[in-house]
Amino acid sequence: MSSSSKAHVAERRGPLEGLRNMSVQTKHEILRMAMAIAIGLGIAVVLIVLTAENPGEALSYFIAAPFMQTMYFSHMVEVIIPLMMTGAAVCIMFSANQFNLGLEGAIYLGGFVAALSGIYLVPDLPVLGPALSILLGGLVGFFIIAIPALLQYRWKANIVVSTLMMNYLCLYVGLWLLFDKFKDPASSQHTYPIGASAGLSILVPGTKIHSGLILAVVIVVAAYVLLYRTRFGLSIRMVGQNPSFAKYSGLGVSGIALVSQLIGGTIGGMTGAVQMLGLYDRFQWTTLTGYGWDGVTMAILAHNNPKYLPLAAIFLAYFRTGAWVMSFKAGVQIDLVKVFEGVMILFIMAEKFLSGTYRKMVFADADRKRKERAAEGSVGA
Amino acid sequence: MSVLEALAGILSNPNFYFTFLSTTVPILLPTLGCAIAENVGSTNMGQEGIMLLAAFFGVIASAYTGNVWVGFLAAVAIGLLMGLAISYFALYLQVDIILVGIAVNLVGSGLSAFLMYVFTGDRSATTSLQSGTLPFIDLPGIKEIPYIGTALSGQSVLAWVAYLLVPVLSFLLYKTRLGLRIRSVGENPHAAESVGVSVNKTKMYALVISSVLGGIAGAYLSMSYLPYFSKGMSGGRGYIALAATAMANNTPVGSLWTSLLFGFFYALSTYSGALGVPAQLVTTLPYLATLVGLVVFAIRVQGKERRRRQEGAHAAAEGDDGAARAA
Amino acid sequence: MEDDFLRLEHITKVYDNGIMANDDVNFSARKGEIHAICGENGAGKSTLMKQLYGVEQPNEGRIIVKGEEVRLSSPLVAIAHGIGMVFQHFMLVPSLTVAENVTLGIEPTHGLRFDAERAVAMTREVCDKYGFDVDPTAKIQDLTVGTKQKVEILKALVRGADILILDEPTAVLTPQETDELFVQLRALRDTGHTIIFISHKLGEVKSLCDRITVIRHGHTVGTYDVRDVSESDISRLMVGAVVQEEVPKDPARPGAPVLEVKGLSVADQNGKLAVHDVSFSVREGEVVGIAGVEGNGQAEIINAITGWASPAAGTVSIDGHEVRALSIRGLRDLGLAYVPEDRMTLGIASNLSIRENMIAGKQDRPRYNKGVLQDQQAIREDTDQWIREFDVLCDGGEQTVGMLSGGNIQKVVVARELTAAQRLIVCDQPTRGIDVGAADSIRRRLVRMRDDGSAILLVSADLGELLNLSDRLLVVFDGRVVAYFPSTEGVSEEELGYYMLGVRQMEGQQTGGAYLV
Incomplete structure (x- = not known):
């Protein structure tokens, strides 16, 4: 009997049967993910309880803040936007197994150039203006990532180190441009205001949720379609999973690795632009934003599959909002969230975490299948 | 006044060399740490987080005990603990070592900032604490010598420690049993394993040493370079260390040279006012230099490989000719 | 008793994947002798030696070293008992x-x-x-x-090792170095060391060793005094026929040459020349087989044909296009299919699904694309059909390949390649590790593809398979073609064994016949 028809039968039997027929691997992934989240949350809760003046109140903000006020909810959605975008960028690069950590620089200068575009180029052009600014930001990201990516493509220069260096290079070039060339003389550290029509429009009146959300959703969907619904996406994943196999299948391995990074860089630059035009009225970043690192966390949570990015983004943004509210309502520093995220990464990525349980699950599964087969056999007979 | 003249002015200022030597220290220490880790075949990307935690807990321990040496020991202990934690996750639970580094940096920057507020109520720096600094060493006699005296005298005791660690680590790596094992494991773990050298144990030793060096660097930052802890004070030096190690081909002495290069530009950027060049642009120089250095290094490695292959093929062809003639 | 110096009794080793590598193997060595272990690839020699060096532990049986029963739980324990091993890949x-x-x-x-x-x-x-x-x-x-x-x-x-295991030590050496090694090994024997010498090279075994133990299909065939057996005897003992159902086939109707290999020499990874002046061709509608003990240049010949290595001398061309000038993509576009020997490294991406692995390399075909998107339905239809046709045992096409058993992974690889291109099919061990039924159906399919005009090059350690499928057959030894059979009619496995092990060799003009245009 063909195995594929077996799978179809399972689908017909309903969701519960589907869960039972889920592969052991998937079940174990879910278990491991849940345990990692529980450990991360547990540590955060313990730290809150130990340090907050009023732990009950602090915890209530941490756990439920987004539902307490419209503003908090709005903040959560604001946080979701860059998480989804950089998550998509890193998913694409990590799918090709390229440890490119250069998004920080692309985001910084992408945001800067978008701001400049909004100040000088299209200050009064609605809709098209912001679109152009975002495209320019993306272009900047493309060229910034192109440098380390090409150094790797041509000379195999270490991509981790070169992208980390690029980040600082971008920051200091940006700071120089800010302080030396584009600073509003009346201010200490920001540019002239971005044109009134150059910013992103507010999507939901009464909140700060801006139209960047639409772009973020589009990019996540596009990233998913690219990786899992196009032939190029399959090529990217083949390169990422086994470069020798990709070469054997006739793919140009280093070229595909290069292109995956360029796409990631472009999305990174656009992220910077969207953040700048959605939330700020002047360029005023004097440090790297951290959104690039967020992208790494997102890709890890989503297992490099953009399909899971919205869920992962809501999850992270939810607790970040809680921590943010805690920080001004209950005197607990927002940085707590980083501890939570770091711990989660460690356990999610731990190959050997719960490996004993995994073996047991495999054996149990094999046992169940054997019994099923035996039962089928006896029915047949 | 041209830039060159201004540069000459700065370079003839004895105080510049003092700054130069002290800005190099917090780069040199994590660079040496990364070099040890690279020698065993692991990339320790967590130096940022280690430095921050060590700097923070050093200040706290120093302030609460009133003894700055206790603060120093606390920083070292943090380095040790982080080294063990990194080993546990990277070696036992088999998390990708780069991701361990990223996670350690997240935890380090988050926990230090979080606890700073808990302990002090400050959000940006522990200036309200009396944490003190480790001793600065005056060199009577030498102090009076122009340039050399100004540059060397009055440096922190940890600066001396850092520079002395260069020969010490060279000795460790090239003259001791542990060093031999570290290099063997890094180059061919199967060879080490086949003669009973435990790969994981050796890696753990190297990662712990590496992280302790990061801990000392943290102590230097918050108890010498500055007299307090401030949020994110490692300032990307942990990442620079990775670059400096890569350019130094992972040797301690090479790490000294590349750290000095970064330290030089750091120091220069603090003098940029006199230089008439924007400080930010001066600060970009070490990063640019790294990119160029990486490429030069990569080209050299490739060239070596190509030569080896060619020689191999050449020898093979000759060997075949010989065999054909013999037959 | 002197044989107590080293004795392995009733050793049985079953690997986790169910393969029985050693089945009641007995082996003993005396103090101060050079003892050869001979057997075909997969006969169980390496497994036996790994147990002696503590890398693997036997399921059943006893190991006695110097009169004392020992449990060799790790190489360290083995070293402590005076056992040392020299691996093929240097440590x-x-x-x-x-x-x-x-x-x-x-x-x-x-x-x-x-x-x-x-x-x-x-x-x-x-x-x-x-x-x-x-x-x-x-x-x-x-x-x-x-x-x-x-x-x-x-x-x-x-x-302080006094028992030395050498795993095919001469494979990487020049003749001069081999001579020198032998002098040293004899000197060691004379100072009381026991040397276990694993080799396929019967000439070397005859000249160096004192006794020889032959292993076949996981069993000990016997231990002999080297003086009492000729190279032909050893060869016959090593190569035993496996009963296997023959795939029926008609005589080939070959057409124009597709693959032409002319004067080919190739260097291996170490830069040592592993293939010397090899010439042959494969025509439309025929299967050409290459027999040989593993490591005699087959891998390098295949690498040169499939674009993974460039020849040190000579040419390889497919339908007149020189391989050296083409990318792997270019070769595949010419109609090259390749079933690699190392399926885990080259053949699959283990974390991708069965569908994705089956479609890999074909993803640009119009059939699988609708505009910019992939045509999921077409992909599902075809891969489902291949899963059925090649009898891949799985929970459905979405399952990741890495979850399958080795044999089923091999079926995925074969399914992809045999449905990829039809012009030239290069098969390296196509049925290794597969159950009998599936192997039979793959062989039938190869014959059918031959009849439809494909040119097929077959490398296999399974001599029955080679003799059954090949229309013409080459034997390689030490990187050279040492025998050529224009027809496999009447050729026995035993005869092949003589050539594979270097006991016999044909004249140059006979082997030259392999190159047909």
Whole structure:
């Protein structure tokens, strides 16, 4: 009997049967993910309880803040936007197994150039203006990532180190441009205001949720379609999973690795632009934003599959909002969230975490299948 | 006044060399740490987080005990603990070592900032604490010598420690049993394993040493370079260390040279006012230099490989000719 | 009893995947002898030696060393019992010196320091004692392959090993280095060492060894005094017929040549020439087989055909296009399909699904694309059909390939390749590790594809399969074509064995016949 028809039968039997027929691997992934989240949350809760003046109140903000006020909810959605975008960028690069950590620089200068575009180029052009600014930001990201990516493509220069260096290079070039060339003389550290029509429009009146959300959703969907619904996406994943196999299948391995990074860089630059035009009225970043690192966390949570990015983004943004509210309502520093995220990464990525349980699950599964087969056999007979 | 003249002015200022030597220290220490880790075949990307935690807990321990040496020991202990934690996750639970580094940096920057507020109520720096600094060493006699005296005298005791660690680590790596094992494991773990050298144990030793060096660097930052802890004070030096190690081909002495290069530009950027060049642009120089250095290094490695292959093929062809003639 | 020096009794080893590598194997060696172990690939030699060196543990049986029953739980324990092993792939650290490599793990120290002088002295002492001409202060990376091997032997000797296992030690050596090695091995034997010598090269076994144990299909065939058996005898003992159902086929109707290999020489990874002046062709509608013991140049020939290695001399062309000038993509566009021997490295991406692995390399075909998107339905239809046709046992096409058993992974690879291109099919061990039924259906399919006009090059360790499928057959030995059969009619496995093991060799003009246009 063909195995594929077996799978179809399972689908017909309903969701519960589907869960039972889920592969052991998937079940174990879910278990491991849940345990990692529980450990991360547990540590955060313990730290809150130990340090907050009023732990009950602090915890209530941490756990439920987004539902307490419209503003908090709005903040959560604001946080979701860059998480989804950089998550998509890193998913694409990590799918090709390229440890490119250069998004920080692309985001910084992408945001800067978008701001400049909004100040000088299209200050009064609605809709098209912001679109152009975002495209320019993306272009900047493309060229910034192109440098380390090409150094790797041509000379195999270490991509981790070169992208980390690029980040600082971008920051200091940006700071120089800010302080030396584009600073509003009346201010200490920001540019002239971005044109009134150059910013992103507010999507939901009464909140700060801006139209960047639409772009973020589009990019996540596009990233998913690219990786899992196009032939190029399959090529990217083949390169990422086994470069020798990709070469054997006739793919140009280093070229595909290069292109995956360029796409990631472009999305990174656009992220910077969207953040700048959605939330700020002047360029005023004097440090790297951290959104690039967020992208790494997102890709890890989503297992490099953009399909899971919205869920992962809501999850992270939810607790970040809680921590943010805690920080001004209950005197607990927002940085707590980083501890939570770091711990989660460690356990999610731990190959050997719960490996004993995994073996047991495999054996149990094999046992169940054997019994099923035996039962089928006896029915047949 | 041209830039060159201004540069000459700065370079003839004895105080510049003092700054130069002290800005190099917090780069040199994590660079040496990364070099040890690279020698065993692991990339320790967590130096940022280690430095921050060590700097923070050093200040706290120093302030609460009133003894700055206790603060120093606390920083070292943090380095040790982080080294063990990194080993546990990277070696036992088999998390990708780069991701361990990223996670350690997240935890380090988050926990230090979080606890700073808990302990002090400050959000940006522990200036309200009396944490003190480790001793600065005056060199009577030498102090009076122009340039050399100004540059060397009055440096922190940890600066001396850092520079002395260069020969010490060279000795460790090239003259001791542990060093031999570290290099063997890094180059061919199967060879080490086949003669009973435990790969994981050796890696753990190297990662712990590496992280302790990061801990000392943290102590230097918050108890010498500055007299307090401030949020994110490692300032990307942990990442620079990775670059400096890569350019130094992972040797301690090479790490000294590349750290000095970064330290030089750091120091220069603090003098940029006199230089008439924007400080930010001066600060970009070490990063640019790294990119160029990486490429030069990569080209050299490739060239070596190509030569080896060619020689191999050449020898093979000759060997075949010989065999054909013999037959 | 003298045979108590080293004895393995009733050793049975079953791997986790269910393969029985050793089935009640008995082996014993005396003090001061060179004892050869011979057997075909997969006969179970390596498994046996791994158990003796503590890398694997037997499921059943006893190991007796110097009269004492031992449990060799790790290489360290084996070393402690005086057992040393020289692997085919050297276990050396290139940037360290000879002395450092030799003493790694038992380093002499002086206070904190690694005592380099003592390490050199220890190494020199062993060198002098056994007549090894090695400079202890030289770096490994500067040494020749032959000297590296001596360092490996030194590593064992310095630890006091008196039982030395050498796994095909001469495979990487030049003839001069081989001679030198033999002199040293004899000297070691004369000082009371026991040497276990694993080799396929019967000439070497005859000239060097005292006794020989032959293993076939996981069983011991027997132990013989080398003087009592001829090379032909050994060959016959090693190559045993496996009963296998023949795939019926009509005589080939070959057409124009597709693959032409002319004067081909190829270097291996170490730069040593592994293929010497090989010429043959494969025409439309025929299967050409290559027989040979593994490591005699087949891998390098295939690499040169499939674009993974460039020839040191000679040409390879497919339908007149020279392979050297083409990318792998270009070769595939010419209609090349390739079933690689190493399926885990080349054949699959284990974390991708069965569908994705089956579609890999074909993803650009119009059939699988609708505009910019992939045509999921077409992909599902085809892969489902292949899963059925090739009988891949799985939970459906979405399952990741890595979850399958080795045999089913092989079916995925074969399914993809045999449905990929039809012009030239290069198969390296296409049925290794697959159950009998599936292997039979793959063989039938190959014959059918031949009849439809494909040119097929088949490399296999399964001689029955080779004789059954091949229309013409080459035998390679030591990188050269030593025999050519224009028809496999009446050729026996035993006869093939003589050529594969270098006992016999045809004349140049006979083997030259393999190149047909």
